[in-house]
Amino acid sequence: MPDAILADALTPVPELAARAARTGSSPVRDILALTARPEVISFAGGLPAPELFDAAGIADAFGHVLAEDPRRALQYSTSEGDPALRAAVAARSTARGLPTEADDVLVTTGSQQGLSLLATALLEPGDVVLVEDPCYLAALQIFSLAGARVVPVPTDDEGLDPAALDEIAARERPKLLYIIPTFQNPTGRTLTAERRAAVAGIAARRGLWIAEDDPYGELRFEGDPVSWVASFPGAEDRTALLGSFSKIMAPGLRLGTLRAPAALRRACVIAKQAADLHTSTVDQAAAARYLTVADLEAHLGRVRDAYRERRDALVGGLSAALPEGSRWNRPAGGMFVWATLPEGYDATALLPEVVRHDVAYVPGAPFFAGTPDPTAVRLSFVTHSPAEIGEGLVRLKTALETALKGTRREG
Template structure:
């Protein structure tokens, strides 16, 4: 009898927080789960080519760290990050034209955490965040969890439109602008220098923070490097620059950096203490050792050469693979090509048929904070060899032609 009374008295556990209920799973992650079969040639994920990882160099760095300083490498560390790693990253920024001190940097558990720390320190529920339209999916998730109101800024083939940014900023009074100005995810577009200067000027005049995300900047195949938005007048004291080791070293390390103005840096350190105390000590130490002992620039030259060949294989084959009247770009670096199918095609509706042909892409619609473009497709070119890319494009052509006939 007492057991029955206890059972009857049970009360359901409280519901999830509203932020968890309103934030969906990443469509890219869901698609990757569907296409995990080895026979699938996937243009869906932004996964660096694993055969290009410098496994020997990274393994040697870990061996050296664990042999020479095991107690320090396996111990708790400071929230700000390994001093040697911060010094090395600061030197790389400075060498590329952005004077940086180690004290300007916070090491994060992937640049994704850096964006989460910025959302935690800058955003109250209801605050307005401006984003490029289309925008990186995980950023949309982070801003949703923060309770922000996301407002899209129109883009064209050169990226974000500064005139539209100015008009929207005047109307919406945003707190933050999030932008990937170089080889943007999902479009692969690069913001020209004059637009970067205009973005900095608008941010200064309208009074907003800039989160400048730069995971792909060192993956340039063609043309001259672009200066960071953070380097332009007006942006110096209001830009958080996010960096990542995922695309240049290995994503499994989960290492990133935040370059921050002093006041914001102090707040982000406190937020990081609450989030995870600090990023993995041993991974930071190994990364610092790798940067000291290995030739990262030589490694990146090999990676860029391979990625350029893969980009060419994809872009040169799209005319035969996509319906007549489709459009696509030819990015000068990064990992992604952005295509729009001919009017009347729905990339999301077509995906199941495409996957049945053992090939995959990511529909572009989920990347839009505003009105989605149902014809848009994101194609990653870095994971597969040129031969596999050509085979995948043949499968894609067959799938789209079959769907068109049956439709």
Template sequence: MSDAILARAATAVPGLAARVARTGSSPVRDILALTARPEVISFAGGLPAPELFDAAGIAAAFQHVLAEEPMRALQYSTSEGDPALRAAVAARTTARGLPTDADDLLVTTGSQQGLTLLATALLEPGDVVLVEDPCYLAALQTFSFTGARVVPVPTDDEGLDPAALDEITARERPKLLYLVPTFQNPTGRTLSAERRAAVAEVAARRGLWIAEDDPYGELRFEGEPVPWVASFPGAEDRTVLLGSFSKVMAPGLRLGWLRAPAALRRACVIAKQAADLHTSTIDQAAAARYLAVADLDAHLRRVRDAYRARRDALVDGLPTALPEGSRWNRPAGGMFVWATLPEGYDATALLPEVVRHDVAYVPGAPFFAGPPDATAVRLSFVTHAPEEIREGLGRLRKALEGALQEG
């Protein structure tokens, strides 16, 4: 058959699933691709400082498991996860105030997979999910893929508003509330113990699940830790706690964990079997070895000290970098500062000019499930040393001044 006949006979392939069309690419990941040039000082991505990784300790852990137990480290594993790693996570979780057994946990390929498994196990198309507004971008993507209807809950400078949560829950009858209560992404805010107790009470009284995402909780620079929502009365049997090693060990390991009530955890295990069978055996074994022989707490003290200095450099430099009338917070930990420019500024429209000055931020608008704030900006302070941060803020000031003069 000739090529011409084949061309006439060909029928178009079926289209992509609707979930792909309704779920856009992450603006943060897109901006990171645009700002990958080494000369760019980027406040855009929440990338842990690579010079602070304990590369030698992690390498030693891999060397040990390959030398001492290669057949196990290179073999298939259980879907639930490495028993030694689950035991280590359970011990750390218990020490932080939430009694946990190894069997309460499922190891995931990053905490992002934990959220995906939870959404797969819980949500049907059309189910309502409540989120903080603004919200972690990848969570919005995850819920979009399930076909859930995402409803924003208002926030203020102290985080999610429990009274608004109660009213919206009564009206919308949601199945799930998703929140990052400690050093939230994108705002850096931390929900007080009083508000956490109120969230737990609403969830128990109104009947909904809570997904408590905690990738940043061990990055506290000052103040006292606030108990997990999962530990408050009413939340114990309805909270899924998501954790990660990305911010405290290394994101390239792609290791996270999920703590959930038994029936829901089992459903997540089945979802994981369908997704990837299990998380990398060798990475889990190396992480378990590292936790057994290294002093992760001492490592975290070094990381926190460095990040505190970087936060201070960023926050202390914002008065001269941002236009008069701008506002920003001073988070007690985590990775992000949330700023708003004066009324009339559009952070998204300004970004190309900013990037031309070899500096970058993430506009805040994409983080909103409700009407966006065009003036909002997320600034990450962890990737660069203080002197680079100060240089970056100088570039930002010049970019904004130039854009204002052109406007």
């Protein structure tokens, strides 16, 4: 058969799944690609400060496990995770006020995977998921890929509004509520104990699961800790608590944890078997060794001190860098400041001019599951030194003033 006739006879390949077509790329990841040049001072990514990693301690942990038992460290492992690491996580959770056994914990390839496993185990296409508005971007991607219908819950300066949550839960009959109650991404807000108790009670009364994401809770540098939602009456048997080593050790390890009631945890183990069999054996073994011999609290103390100084440098310089009438918060920990520009500004439209001045932020609009706020901006304060933050704010001020002058000329 001639090649031309054969080509005409070919049938196109099937289209992508609808869930892949409807789920967009993360704007944060896209911005990070645009601002990867070393001269850029970026407030965009939630990247822990690399100079604060305990590289020597982590290297020693890897060296130990590879020298002592390389056959085990380099072999396949169980889906549930390294027993020593699960025991260490359980002990740390118990010490923080949530009694936990090793068997309550599943080790995941980053807490991101834990949320994906929960979506696989819990959600059917069309199920309703409630989220804070604004919400962590990657969670919105996960729920979109699961075919869920995402319904936003209003927030204020103190986070999720429990009264709005109760009204929406009664109307929408959701299966899952996803929250980051401590130093939330993107806003840096923290739910009070009173609001956490209310959320737990609403979940019990309305009959829904809670996915409580806590990647930032140990990065508190002022004020008293607030108990996990999972510890409040009504939430104990319906909360999956997601943890992460990315912010307290290093994100390159890709280690997270999932603490969940037994039936849900077993379903997540099956989902993990289908996803990747198990998380990296050697990384788990090294992390378990590190938690055994290293002084993690001393390391976290150094990280908190540095982040507090950087938070202060950012917050202290925003009044000079942002247009008059802007607002921002002062989080007591975590990695992010949430700012809003005056009415009429569009943070997304301004970003190209900002990047041309070798500085960057993340526009807040993509974080909203409901009506976006075009004036919103997320600023991360942890990646750069106070001096670099100061220079970045000078660049940001110049960029915004240049963009505003250009807009006036066009008008």
